Amino acid sequence: MDHISPVLWQFLQKWLTHFALFPPEASKIAPQMDALYFFMVLVSLVGLTLVVLLIVGFSILYSKTRHPHAVQIEGSTILEATWTIIPLGLFLIMFVWGALLYFRIYTPPANAMNIYVVGKQWMWKVEHPGGQHEINALHVPTGRPVQLTIISQDVFHSFSIPAFRVKREAIPGRYTTVWFEATTPGTYHLFCTQYCGTNHSQMIGDVVVMNPDDFRKWLDSSTSGDSLAQDGERLFASLSCNACHNTRPDARGPSLANVYNSRLTLSTGETITADEAYLRQAILNPSQHITQGYAPIMPTYQGQVSEEGVIALVEYIKNLDSDYRVQQTLNTTDLVPESAGGKPVAGAKAPAAEKEVKP
Amino acid sequence: MSDSTSTANGAVVEVHHEHPPYQRHHFESVDQQFDATNFAMWLFLLTEIMFFGGLFTSYLIMRNWYYPAFVEASHQLNIGWGTANTAVLIVSSFTMAMGVWSAEMRKKGMLILFLSLTWLLGMAFLGIKSIEYTEKWEKFHVPGLHWSDSSFLNPASDPEVYSEYHDKPLAPDMAAKTEMYFFLYFAMTGMHALHMIIGISILTFMIIRARQGAYTTGHVTYVENFGLYWHFVDIVWIFLFPLLYLISRY
Amino acid sequence: MSAATIVSLPDQSTARIPKMNFLTKENGLLSWLLTGDHKRIATLYLISISFFFFVGGSLAGLIRLELLTPQTSLMAADTYNKVFTMHGVIMVFLFLVPSVPATIGNFVIPMMVGARDLALPKINLLSWYLYIIAGFMVIYTMAAGGVDTGWTFTSPLSTHYLNTHVISTGLAIFVAGFSSIFTGLNFIVTIHKMRAPGMTWFRLPLFVWSNYAASILMVLGTPVLAITLVLVVLERTVHIGVFDPAYGGDPILFQHLFWFYSHPAVYIMILPGMGVISEVVSTFSRKRVFGYTAVAFSSVAIAVFGFFVWAHHMFIMGISNYAALVFSLLTMLVAVPSAIKIFNWAFTLYKGSITFETPMLYAFGFMGLFTIGGMTGVFLGATGTDIHLTETYFIVAHFHFVMVGGMLMAFLSGIHFWWPKWTGRMYPEKISQLAAIVTFIGFNFTFFPQFILGTLGMPRRYAAYPPEFQALNVFSTAGATILGVGYLLPILYLTWSLRYGAVAGNNPWQATGLEWQTQSPPLTENFPEIPIVDHEAYDYEWLERQQEKEVASVG
């Protein structure tokens, strides 16, 4: 190998010893994706070989030296139909196969564990339901479907894990989801793949896949004390949501217990499913969808809660399965000013808000 | 290929075959020249449709999202002026059509008259538009530059408006979206007004040329194509008027 | 490869370039700047787009140099972002979109249809001026500090979060857009209304068909881009608008509007090139294009379907799964006509009498590289694989294969093919064959590794990247240097040939197009007498009879 320059050889070696042609397959979907990919490579190779063979073959057979006089041919319907139908058929196979994968990747199973991801210039913030926060890292267990609910608080980003073959755009103003089930423990790349400004290439991190046991240990060791829903509960109190959303008979707002995933009738007569996106919208743009029987009096919280705050609120509302919990929240409100620790807002604001909602 | 002939007053002019002087050298016949330029104008109008199409699409989507805000905001437009402007434009389309007819009939005086009328009506349109724009400015309805949504808020600062249209005041977050309506209002009517201004500038030039007798010698292509443009700009307004002024009024 | 050739040059000892031709008709800068002659305007375009190609190419050189090492070593991340944005903007809007249509198309279409000029010569000149204005605005932008939105101007990044020169770039593209609208409009009118007697639609050379299809896209697609950019500029200036969610707008709407143009734009960028390939493959195999009608209609099919696939750029951007399904299906359909063309060209060779002059070599390059580029487009069009491959170097490789391996090769093929017509002189054959081969090798070295990089997951638009990607990036950069040499060579020898090239005569390739039946360089009026067409396109027998007649009448 002396005729290869040593520098180049070094590079070559480095590349060959690292993964050569594919990133590791570390999720359940990865081998399926690669199967389709191989199929496509195969078809392309066959197609390309065919084209090259035709060109080279004809060039040799019918070069001017060998074949000085061209024979005029109009065309051939049969041949042309052949090379219309065969590629079309192959493309349609790719289409169907690809669509099956696509629907799989973007339709999370019901039992998936939900993790929230917020993108911002230029970092990823990950929020586990247990209240664990991560920055530019994502810890997940093997053997369990994990759903990511992704949003951006500024520009487009894109959450990409090549080893899992999944990727989803983080869009300002709306939630997107993707799911995967990790299979192989290890540390993998996490990239922002949508150009998002100066430090786009620094918006990277690690995805750490762990055994379920290790994962549980990790969860326990990195919790901040409160779960996401508890954070939400505190916000619910401190933003005085419970001034209206309470269970008193004279409450101005609807009860939020069990509202998640229920079908709501709007004042326009339409019905709508109260998913995460709806809940988020209800907090930030309340007057866009008015629930039937209520006045459009809810103030907007745009600019008052961060995207993470909204996530906490949403998580709290999702977990509200009885009015009893709200009642509890009400009781804690009175105590909160001291216990909120570092967030001395709740008590001070509540009465003011109460006044505000007078007609 | 070309020969020289002397005209009645003795001047020698170069003539391609028996071509009239306005025929450009690369066309084979006047018919071809007319066909080609006319066809080009239609194509250009097609691009214009796509151009405005982008705005209309944006408008319809946003209207769908922020319906109440768009309804309330559209009530702030002055229907009277809007209707007046529609009438002005329809009449101007008529005078323009008459202008084309006069050119075809080779009636120079009529042509100048109708072109001038069209010019005046175009200016009238812009005048009325600027009255409306001024009103928007005074009411703080110019998005980004001179804006306040207080006239849509609860409680309304502009009770007159509400009593006039029986509007319900909007919640603050929805009231804020009225700015989007006015953004689109200015973008669309502004783009339309720009087309009017371009049209009027060309008209000015054409009136001067008409007085020199350029279009009454059988060469109507120019007038005819400009007529197409003018009608197109009117038609855009015919779409804008209901969409912006009328659509959600009771 | 055999030494056989079809080139038939006049006796060099006596041959002269005709005294009277479009180049010598009038002299002085003004006669050029105020010309209405489509051939002169084409020449102006050729000079200006070559200039911008080298500007864009130098920026590509900077990109490749920066990517030699994993860290940001040559320039700051900011600068890198500006460099690739300017590279994309210049290459797409100032080079590739006008490349074949505004230069070669402008030059030959009137002659091919048997007309004296385009239908609207003044509009033609206007579109060159618009192009130049746009060019100056882009240069101003670069001088003033550049812009770093990426060529896709993604909102809200472009509308809210950047303080670089988005407005001047946006307006530059707006102006360039009108330049291409006017070119397209001119072509459509010319092809409809200016055909010579006897020149029916199905006697038109396929180059005309494909430019016609591309013109439809220019006329209907570009205005949407124009209005989108107006909205971006307004949003930046008045801070309210329809795209930025912070103002209540919808960023996805921007994506829809942008790609509604920019997908058709990629076909604007390939169809005219496909036209060149049809001419070249037919001429150098002495045969009518196999299945003329299929090739003609496939151009139109690409144009029509091309309008309904734009959302395949948004598969991961939160369009609904079902919308993705529809757009994916349509993407598959639009890929078929391209495959038809490739096979039809390949079968044009069958029983031909093939020679291997430079244009033919470039055409072969096109067919191979476009097949790879197009097939990888299908990878991206299948929704599932797109999830993994989108926004990585796989896309970068895909579009360089179709745009550089496809269109740029076609452009070079066409330039060499019509060079003798244009200048009256031949380019030097041997060295240009060498250049074609160098380009082909350099190209594969540069962009093939990027497919692997993309599959491995390396994101595009990264100034710095994880070190394990370095080896492949080094290959790519090394390839780019070879490629650069491949592109420098033509500039040198083509300039040389302007003075020293062999005199070409009317029809050195013995091609059948009407443009070859007139003198080289042509007269300002193209033809002394408007031809009357009584034969199909690519009728080599007609050509032979014609030549016999001439010999007979001279003798």
Ligand code: HEA
């Ligand atoms: C000249 C420009 C050009 C051309 C012609 C094409 C052609 C095609 N492109 Fe490409 N594309 C771009 C330029 C181009 N593209 C650019 C610039 C981008 C990126 C923009 C950005 O984000 O910056 C892009 C991005 C892009 C995407 C978006 C990816 C993403 O963002 O996620 C997609 C997805 O569907 C796609 C698909 C296709 C397809 C299906 C074709 C088809 O038309 C190809 C059809 C051709 C063939 C299919 C080849 C012929 C095949 C054969 C001869 C073999 C057949 C044989 C057998 C099957 C046996 N392209």
Ligand code: HEA
């Ligand atoms: C017509 C379109 C066109 C053309 C011809 C090219 C040509 C080239 N491009 Fe281009 N490229 C785009 C269109 C094009 N590109 C677009 C649209 C993007 C996306 C931008 C975005 O993301 O917004 C892009 C992005 C892009 C990237 C990705 C950047 C990133 O995502 O981070 C890279 C990286 O390798 C690249 C490389 C090259 C190279 C090496 C060439 C070569 O083919 C160029 C070869 C030419 C020369 C080299 C010039 C001639 C030689 C000299 C002047 C001598 C000096 C040069 C050297 C010594 C090297 N391009």
Ligand code: CUA
């Ligand atoms: Cu975030 Cu790129």
Ligand SMILES: [Cu+2]
């Ligand atoms: Cu596309």
